[in-house]
Amino acid sequence: MSNENAGAEALRPALIARYPIIAIDSYEEDRVEAAVQKIARSRFGRPVPVFTWSVTRGLVGPDGVVAETSNPLRALAAVAGRKDAAIYLFRDLHAHFDDPRTVRTLRDLRPMLVNTPRLLFLQGPRLRLPTELRRDVVLVDFPLPAAPELDATLDRHLTAANQTVTPEQRIHLVTAMRGLTLTEAGHGLHLALHGREQIDEAVLIALQNQKAQLARKDGVLEYVPQRWAIEDIGGLGVLKDWFQRRRALFEDEDMLERGLAPRGVLIMGVPGCGKSLTIKAISSLWNLPLFRLDMSQVFSGEHGSPEEGFRRALLMMEAVAPAILWIDEIENGISAESVGADAGSKGRIFATFLTWMQEKPAQVFVGATANRIDLLPAELLRKGRFDQVFFIDLPEESERAEIFRVHLRRRGVEADKFNAVTLAKATRGWNGAEIEAAVTAAMIDAHAEGRPLAEDDIFLQVGKMVPLAKTMSEQIKAIRSWALQRAIRASG
Structure with missing residues (x-):
């Protein structure tokens, strides 16, 4: 499927519903415009012109710039004044939603466009509609590039670099690019292929580093490099065997379609016994990127409301799949306090997380760790959320x-x-x-x-x-007593 067809398909439900104004949440201006151009060629039975708008250039059509349309109100007035069939793509108009005149003009424009051969698209990153527009304008989350688009991008860069890859290498490279925009994937491939005489593991690492850059920009997710192997973990034979048996499932399409890919694991235990290290080692064992969700950042307010920050993190994980989401000390962000009418943001985040764990894509694996699993709500521990709950005791x-x-x-x-x-x-008694x-x-x-x-x-x-076993003997005894009746021992 081509870039424009994939994008147009994402907009299809809104077109079928005959929304005259469609908002598109996306960073990718080129892919969005390609999708809009595709719609313009076929939507009305004949090709119609596409006009794009930005505050820097104004309204630009097939015949050039429409004079004096840099101002958003004048640009929208120009749209209202044109009766000919056309499609309009306004970029970053949401930056002007704080002006009530812009919002009012859009509401006035909507009935003028209904049942006419005209459409208005609003496109921008993290686009959110004001309350006044939410019933009149549909908001579409434009998907990041799918495998066919990334595969085509890879082919172009391989041809330019005079390189070839095996079918297996192609699968790994396309997987490594998942979650990137086409622009980001292109930058990653330029860097990864520069000066290389052959395709090797370093190319994959370079692409995963591009995802690390993406996570740093977002702020809520932290990319964790692969530095620990499963062989670096002492003991924990049962737990390591569990991961070894599920190693290849993320690359087996048949297993994914049959719902047999692992969903997640919750690892609890005595502090200092290797819970976090185990999650890091899974990343190396499965050769999947690992992202740590920083709940303190979610609640910091630096990334919008806690609910919005948490939602963005989950959407990011879906975009970069296959990948591993690591929630360290989950009880600090999602605890029994998250349940109830007075739970506030924590309660809403907990509800979102429960739903997402039940419905998330098969290729996102959740690795959660906890010191005090008794603080977690019972709803989180039931089967269907995590595949297994393991307890790591003090090592034998x-x-x-x-x-x-x-x-x-x-x-x-x-x-x-x-x-x-x-x-x-x-x-x-040492950990x-x-x-x-x-x-x-x-x-x-x-x-x-x-x-x-x-x-x-x-x-x-x-x-x-x-050792901690002496200074916190009562707490460790309580953890053991609770866990040994409710979790699988990680050691054989």
Whole structure:
């Protein structure tokens, strides 16, 4: 499907309903204009001219600029004065909605356009209609480019770069471009292909970095680079096996159509035991981009109302799918306080999230973590929201030994030269974060003294630290008691 056909299809329901004024929420002026031009060629049984308007150029038609139409009120008056068949595309008119005359003029114009061969499109990013227009004007969320459009864009750039790709590489590259505008995808491909003699993993990384830039601009979602592998997690055999078995489902169209792709997982447990690390490792295992939803940013007011910020984050995730949405410490943003008549913004966000979890696209996987799952509303925990609820307990002795080996290897130390089993025995009741802290502190001391790390350095740090299992023993006991009856243990 071509760019213009895909865009015109998104506008089709509004055209069938015979709305004379159609608002389009989109950044992509070129794609929107292509769709409008497509409509102009076929809508009225014969081609009709298209006029575009912007505050910088005024009204521009096939014969050039219409004089003195930079002012939006004069431009709308010109539309009202023309009786010939035509389609009008006004860009960023919503920037003038704070002027009641603009809104009133649009309301006056609507009955003049009804049942005539004329249409008025309003296009702009994050376009929202004022109350006065919501019953008269339909608002369309213009979709981001679909796979066929991105595939065509990829072909153009490959031809220009004199490059070829395998069918498998093509699938991965198009998937990596999902969620980008055609302009953003083009910039990403220019950067990714520049100076390369062959297509490799670095091209995918460059395209995913383009998505990182997109998330930074939006502010509510944070792109998390792939830095941790599943092998970097000590223990948690049951949990890792669960993810391994579902690894290929996002690329299997048959599984997606049959509703067998994983929807999401909720991981709770003792603080410092690897909940967040596990979510990061899934991104590498499944080779999917990971976006962290910052609930503090949602409620900060810097991105509009909390409800609007949350809605934009969910729409962004749908656009960049297949992808993973990470909600860290979900109980801080969605808790039992979110239920009830007095819940306010939290209640509305909770209701939106429940509906979205039930109806979201199959290719968005939600990874949520929680320290206090008992604070979450029961509605969130029922089957159909998350595929499974896992509990990560304090690591067993064999898992602690594996965690020591992981942190030694990641710091360039030959783990085989250390007795990980002895270290594990000395750290009973420790979590993974505490083991990492002991290894890090030991390495710093050894480096300060100008010598290699020794096993005694780690034992020295172990003796200095008091684990969370002792300082928060009652809280951890309560977490265990609650979770072991309601969740699957992450360790075998």
